[in-house]
Amino acid sequence: MKTETYTLNLGPQHPSTHGVFRIILELDGETVVKATPVPGYLHRGIEKLAEARTYTQVIPYTDRMDYMAAMLMNWGYVAAVEKLMGIEVPERVEYIRVIVGELSRIASHQIAIGAMGGDIGALTAFTYTFRDREYVIDLLEMVSGSRMTFSYFRIGGVAADLPDEFFPATRKLLNEIPAMCDEYDDLVTGNEIFQARTKQVGIITPEMGINYSLSGPTLRGSGVNYDLRKARPYSIYDRFDFEVPLGTNGDCFDRFRIRIDEIRQSKRIIEQALDQIPEGPIMAKVPKVIKPPAGDAYAEIESSKGVYGAYVVSDGSPKPYRVHFRRPSFINLGYLGELCEGWKLADVIAILASIDIVLGEVDC
Amino acid sequence: MGENIFVGIATWLRDVMSSAGVPDLWNDTILMLVKLVTVLVFVMLNFMVLNYMERRIAGFIQSRRGPNRVGPHGLLQPLADIGKMLGKELYIPKSVDKIVFLLMPTLIFVPPFLIFAVLPLGKNMAAIDMNIGVFYMFAIASLSTIILWGAGWSSNNKYSLIGSMRAVAQMVSYELPLILSLLGVIMITGTLNMSSIVEAQNNIWFVFTQPIAFLIYFIAGIAETNRTPFCLVEGESEIIAGPYTEYSGMTYAMFPLAEFVSMIIISAMSTIVFLGGWLAPFGWTFIPSWLWFFLKMYVMIFIFMWVRWTYPRIRVDQLMGFNWKVLVPLALANIFITGVGMYVFRAIGWWS
Numbered sequence: 001m002k003t004e005t006y007t008l009n010l011g012p013q014h015p016s017t018h019g020v021f022r023i024i025l026e027l028d029g030e031t032v033v034k035a036t037p038v039p040g041y042l043h044r045g046i047e048k049l050a051e052a053r054t055y056t057q058v059i060p061y062t063d064r065m066d067y068m069a070a071m072l073m074n075w076g077y078v079a080a081v082e083k084l085m086g087i088e089v090p091e092r093v094e095y096i097r098v099i100v101g102e103l104s105r106i107a108s109h110q111i112a113i114g115a116m117g118g119d120i121g122a123l124t125a126f127t128y129t130f131r132d133r134e135y136v137i138d139l140l141e142m143v144s145g146s147r148m149t150f151s152y153f154r155i156g157g158v159a160a161d162l163p164d165e166f167f168p169a170t171r172k173l174l175n176e177i178p179a180m181c182d183e184y185d186d187l188v189t190g191n192e193i194f195q196a197r198t199k200q201v202g203i204i205t206p207e208m209g210i211n212y213s214l215s216g217p218t219l220r221g222s223g224v225n226y227d228l229r230k231a232r233p234y235s236i237y238d239r240f241d242f243e244v245p246l247g248t249n250g251d252c253f254d255r256f257r258i259r260i261d262e263i264r265q266s267k268r269i270i271e272q273a274l275d276q277i278p279e280g281p282i283m284a285k286v287p288k289v290i291k292p293p294a295g296d297a298y299a300e301i302e303s304s305k306g307v308y309g310a311y312v313v314s315d316g317s318p319k320p321y322r323v324h325f326r327r328p329s330f331i332n333l334g335y336l337g338e339l340c341e342g343w344k345l346a347d348v349i350a351i352l353a354s355i356d357i358v359l360g361e362v363d364c
Numbered sequence: 365m366g367e368n369i370f371v372g373i374a375t376w377l378r379d380v381m382s383s384a385g386v387p388d389l390w391n392d393t394i395l396m397l398v399k400l401v402t403v404l405v406f407v408m409l410n411f412m413v414l415n416y417m418e419r420r421i422a423g424f425i426q427s428r429r430g431p432n433r434v435g436p437h438g439l440l441q442p443l444a445d446i447g448k449m450l451g452k453e454l455y456i457p458k459s460v461d462k463i464v465f466l467l468m469p470t471l472i473f474v475p476p477f478l479i480f481a482v483l484p485l486g487k488n489m490a491a492i493d494m495n496i497g498v499f500y501m502f503a504i505a506s507l508s509t510i511i512l513w514g515a516g517w518s519s520n521n522k523y524s525l526i527g528s529m530r531a532v533a534q535m536v537s538y539e540l541p542l543i544l545s546l547l548g549v550i551m552i553t554g555t556l557n558m559s560s561i562v563e564a565q566n567n568i569w570f571v572f573t574q575p576i577a578f579l580i581y582f583i584a585g586i587a588e589t590n591r592t593p594f595c596l597v598e599g600e601s602e603i604i605a606g607p608y609t610e611y612s613g614m615t616y617a618m619f620p621l622a623e624f625v626s627m628i629i630i631s632a633m634s635t636i637v638f639l640g641g642w643l644a645p646f647g648w649t650f651i652p653s654w655l656w657f658f659l660k661m662y663v664m665i666f667i668f669m670w671v672r673w674t675y676p677r678i679r680v681d682q683l684m685g686f687n688w689k690v691l692v693p694l695a696l697a698n699i700f701i702t703g704v705g706m707y708v709f710r711a712i713g714w715w716s
Contacts, residue, residue, distance in 0.1 A: 008522050016601040030526065030680055119601045121592055121677025127426035187674075193593050194676045345526070346602050346679045 005033050008345075012041045016119040016349045019359025023340070023348065032348060035340035037333055042363035050323040055081055055155060055290040058323060062310075063149035065327060066361040068111050071097075071104035071140070072303040073361075074153035076325070079234070080310035081155045084297035085290070092280040093157045094236045098273045099170070100143055100152060101301075102266040106177070107136040108304035109259040109266075112217075116256055116353040117188045120197050125188045132180045135173050142166050155290055157283035170274060177267045181260050189257060198252035202339055202351035205250060212335040215328050216306025217258050218355050222250030228302035235301075239276070240269045252354035259356070291318050305329045305356060329361040370654065371488050374399070399491040403480045407625055414624045415442040418669055425673040445617075452613030457520070460610060464518035468511050469611065469618040475507040476625035483632050484559045486642045486654030497558040498550065501633065502543055505588070508626065509535040512597065515619070516607035527606020530680060531590070531597040537687045538587035538594075544695035545580040548702040549637050562641030569645075571638040576698045578638045580691055582667075585630040587683075589623060591668060593675040596683060631664035632657075639664070 011022035020041035026034040046065065050058045062077045063070040075097060082089060089097075110129040117125025137147050142163055144152035152159050188194050204214065209222045219226060227244040229237040245261030247254025292314040300309035306328025313322040332355050340348045374395065381391045416431065416439060423430025431438035456462060482497045484490035494500055509532055516528020550556060552573070553564040571578045587594040598606045605611075608619045635641055639660045642653035651659075678686070 006522065008526075015604065117676065121595065121599075121601065122675065124426050124673050127428060131427055188676070191676060193678050196682055197676060197679055344679060344681065346596075346599070346677075349602050 003028070010348070012038075017352065017359075018115060018357055019362075021352075021357065021359055021362065023336070023352075025340075025345070025348065027345065030345045032340050032343055032345065035337045035348065037336050039330065039333065039359075039362050042359045044364070046364050047323050047325065050320055052319065054318050055292070055320060058320065059153060059155075060149065060151045062325075063151055064360055065325065065364055066108070066303060066305060066308075066329065066358045067148055068358050069104040069108035069304040070148060070150050071100045071152060072108075072301060072308065074151065075101055076299060076301045076303065076308045077310040077312075077323075078153045078155055079299035079301060080297050080312045081290070081292065082284075083299050084292040084295060084312055084314055085155070085286075087156045087284050087286060089156065089284050090281045091278050092161075093282055093284070095273050095277040096158050096162055096282065097153070097235060098237070098240075099162075099270055099277070100140060100150075100158075102270045102273075103136050103139055103170075105304045106263050106266050107133050107140070109217075109263050110136070112259050112304075112353075112356040113184055113188070113256065116252075116350070116356070117194070119349050119353040120194055122188055122191070122194065125184065128183065128187060135176070139166065139170055139173060142169065154283065154286075156286035157281070161282045167274060170270065174267050174271055177263060181264055184260055189260065195253060197346070198256060198350055198354070200249065201252045201347050202343065202354065203249060203251050204335065204339065208335065209250065212331075214306065214332050214335060216302070216304070216332065217255055217262065218306060218332045220244065221247035221255035221258055221354075223248055228300060228307055234299070237269075240272045242268045252350050255354040255356075289318055291316065300326065303328060305358065305361065306332055325364060327361045327364055329355075329357040329359075330364070333357060333362060369652070370486065396491070400481060403491055404477065406485075407477065407480060407628070410628055411621055411624050412442040414628070414665065415445070417665070418624075421666065421669045422673050425670070449614050449617040454615055455612045457610050459520045461518035461520065464514050465610075466615070468515040468518065469615040472508065472511045472515075472618055472622040473625070475504045475511075476622055476629055478504045479629050480625075482558065483629070484562060484636065484641065484657075485632075486652070486657050488559075489642075489654055490559060493557065493559050496556045498546060498556045498561070498637075501629075502539065505626070505629070506535070506539055508622070512607050515611070519607065519610040521610050523603045523605075523609045524607050527597050527599065527603050527609070530599070530603075531607060533680075534587060534590070534594065534596060534683060537684060538584045538691075541580050541687065541691035541695045542584040542588055544692065544699060545577040545584065546637055547695075547699050548574050548577045551699070551702055551706065558636050558641075562636055562643060565640040565643060569638060569640040569643075574638065574698070574702070576694060577702075578634070580695050580698070581634060581638065584687075584691060585634065586668065586671065587687075589627045589630055589668070591623070591627065592672040593678045594683060595672075595677055596680055599677060601677075627665060627668055628661070631661045631668065634664050635660040 005026050005028045008025045008027050009022065010025050011017040012020040022038040022041065024036040024038060025032055046061045050061060058077060059074055062073040065073045110133040114126040114129030140150060141147050143166060144150040144159065204222045206222045206224045209219045209224055215226065223246050225244055225246055228234065230244050242265045245258040245265065247258050294314055294316040296311065296313040298309055298311045300307050307326065308328055309326035311324040312320055315321040336352065336355065339351055343351065377398065378391060378395060381394065420430040431441035434440040434444045456465065479501050481491045482494045482500055484493065512531040513528045516524040516531065549561065549570050553561050555561060590597045608616055611619065635657060642657040644651060644656050
């Protein structure tokens, strides 16, 4: 019998590509023969736009990259400019940044968990994580006045001090986080069908993970212990006691599971930060017009998706000469095409969900 | 009171007509038509209830509210939805096979309605009390496979095609354990007539004597109705809406509608075969038989919905593996054990 492969155009409009992402699949029945990812449908030219804005005006653009963890996106850029200008950030600011950054990480991981559950077919996981994410978002709204694109960071500090009611509210949330995570475990992680769908599916070996420069939970799911917060502590992460959750098999299940564990670890970090946070100014001494000296600087942080870096080149004018962002979602996608080969159509969805991309960040 | 309300209406109608001098043949025909129209209305009403119920239960499970704006507690939401669906444009894409494309949403309703004709919805309340009822039901139910296949094929869309291929593979495979699971009961009762199967459960429901068969029937039943965890045919996150992808407006609404109807059928069948049909447990006959039937049926439907909103979706190769490697051998083993049990019980005289 003569059989033929056929091409299926998955996306750009598809319920589970998490935005406008396109994969051209060559299928043999339901088995993937070849997968070609085609990103770029959400490209807005943020890097180019940044060249026509002042340094401070770039901050809102970084929000629009990984809008699920916008605080972290602010942080990477701001850190690069501060490095370029040699600004020493006040102690209190560092703590505030850690607290809101980790809250953002929790919110982002909750979406990753829920979206992966939804993509596997457990729509209830989606509503549960979104319900819980509301509480986190409420806290961030309290801080910044905004629920998604915060633009809370400033070069040399943050926009406003933490309000008084933030502290009890955060502690209340932190107390609930273990129960939340247990609920996700009960509903999704422990489910027989979910495990059958994700275990031993889309395996990334540690070697391939490193070769493709993957980072974040996608890499750590393969058991590679590389978390910038531990490996090369930036800001004040060396002061906190926390663990880096690691996977063993590098399959979709491990990548999913360690995100729940990371929420638990983020909770530990925030708890310690709340205990240690000192009084003090929320802004370093920064000139009114930010004019970094000519030169370049690269700063990177561990965002919820992986290593997020910002490279800023200055020519001494009030506008950056060039800004480049190392977006972990985009780089983690590099392996997708090869990873999907040989798996079923439904597995492609699971693999894509387990990598946890945000299209705003992929296409920048 | 209430027990004979529907049977009474039928008898009264027949009496009125014969006293008016209507010949017997006409009398029977008219009565049959009335019964079938009643079934039709009954199914449509049930659909409304189920639609609302499904969404409220989904809301309850997912810690949200569900429809609560249209009418008291959102009770009129299904009507509003149907109104909306009717108002939508019937868009027919250029490259579809027009005749088949439009025929399939119409035909999808035929098999479920045909099955409803033989279901005894209460004591003496089957429109047609067919002596091969169970056999007839499965024979008709397998027709919907062709219709789903036709819908997917005529859409000329790869997502639809994948969905309909899955539909054929899944429904043909899962019919086997579905039928095999009922064989144990049929062996015990020695009849294919649904009313007789119900009567045979006077002492003990078959769910207690045939628990494995009930479990197999339940799982295969979910697969037959294409609901989560076996909702591969629609598989929203993978293949958009499967065979329904290209449909819009009312043509689309027909498919979920038919899905609800087949869910009623699967639940009704499990009530008839395993849960004692209209028989009242604990001798609580003050509740009319047809109400018992609905109560049991809706408990089953509730479990279907509960499963749907809790479980993720299984993968296509796992679906097939589970069927052929687990369900079918288990069903065969159940038939074997039932046979041995019947032989032994007869030999020692516990059962004749």
